[in-house]
Amino acid sequence: MSSYGRDDRYGGRSGGGRDGYGGGGYGGGRYGGSSGGGGGYGGGGFGGGRGGMSNRDGMGKNLQSVDWSREVLTPIKKNFYTEDKIVTERDQFTIDKWITDNQVTLEGRDIPRPVFEFNEAGFPGPMVNRLYGAYQKPTTIQSISWPIAMSGRDIISIAKTGSGKTLGFMLPGILHTLQQKKREYREGPSVLVLLPTRELAQQVEEVAREYCGDMQLGLACVFGGAARGQQARDLSRGVDVIIATPGRLLDFLENNTTNLRRCTYLVLDEADRMLDMGFEPQIRKIVGQIRPDRQTMMFSATWPKEVRTLAADFQQDAAFLNVGSMELSANHNITQKIEILDENDKQRRLMQLLDEILKQDECKTIIFVETKRKADELTRNMRRDGWPALCIHGDKSQNERDWVLNEFKQGRTPILLATDVAARGLDVNDIKFVINYDFANNSEDYVHRIGRTGRREKKGTAYTFFTPANAPKAADLIKVLQEAKQEIPPQLYDMMSMRGGKSFGRRYGPPGGNRGGMKRGYDGGSGYGGDMKRGRFDGGAYGGGSSSYGGGASSWGGAARSGGGRW
16 A cells, blocks of 8 residues: 655745745745745736747748758668568468557558567667567557658558657667768757657657667757757757757757758657647748658647648658557546536545545546646645645746656656646656546547556556536547447436536535535635544644635735645
């Protein structure tokens, strides 16, 4: 059994925070700030921050276009694949059965046979050794994409998060670089990987850095929300591989910190999400800086019209690869549990679930909420009541995001609250539970949310709170549940014909009585405040008091005192 006591990690002194998280009020730890100002949640309680996403329309407006018809281009060596003898001699029946068993869809001419083992791919010895040290065998995406990519073909891959796609495009990209003319000092990259979020960029960098190091290749990762200085220095020395988000890369291209004239291998990862986030103009500006005879790899969780248009514009003679049904489907390793309840019952039910979850050895949980404000508010309330919770969203500084993600990954804080955009790039393999506190905007986002668990063939559980206001989305949710052969509450069928907003009253409320504490401003006498008789969370949250966050008269705590436990 895991043991999350409260040993003063998040409480302690009422002041003297660090790293810009402020002191005072909120237990004096990282999320301090007196009366809502000066802390990590500064700016008058909740708001503050950077005020949301910036206008991207002006990005790259000063970037000079390239007339590639007037350029003298160095020849590219794209096709360097030699099929291993074992692969050549493997009987067709075995291959066909493997394709059928793994629900593989392949379209395109002259597609090479898949590889079933790392030593069949033709990788250098150090790369093979590193792969065998970390994994047992290639994933389905890797088995198919490696031979295609090393044959010089463009690829369109419909690939879910956790499919192994990062190594699917990075390893051929590294070998592609080794086939080209050696980079001169200060030259730009051979390989460019574009991604929608800084978290995803950092995770791809983490995977790629060791393999690049083995081959003595220079790597830079550039993304917004962090200081430009070190990123600019990395680029100015010259690199072989750049992993980047569109906005920051355009910034560096505009001021000539780097250029893409040498780039011959382009990867667009999470292409659908980049388009959803409004990056298409920036992507097109960047691609215009890359020679048209490049090799282009596109990976997308879905295959909407917008992604198809991008593929048609950017790729030539592409091989199409999909694993699983083309219909929207959830990971079948995930148990989906739908709970029909009223909006005002959500917080109480969340506390009940977390009580059950945190008794388990594996209890890492991500909770999805609809807005940044709600993420902040719910996190404050939970931490005030002693729960080991942190949150991540787009208004957090890079230092905050990095620290929060590290706390979550290391298991020191097993509960993470997140918005959809912030969690898109989250790559943590041991998340056991997902809770959809607020239902997703659409079925695709729902499937992506719950896909945070059940990674790499592990089992996971996803709880979803579904309210009368969500009724218009009931039909789509039912389709996802039916495809995954999950239990469907009878009330969900009833809601298919309902309009959102009608209350169910108490009929569909969650089990259990009112536990107190998660209602009416979280007043000092809450059921979880004070002595919190829950065993592993004993010790009192913030010492009672009559104000919303305990202690003194200020709304965020003032002289609040932390209990003595770990959380």
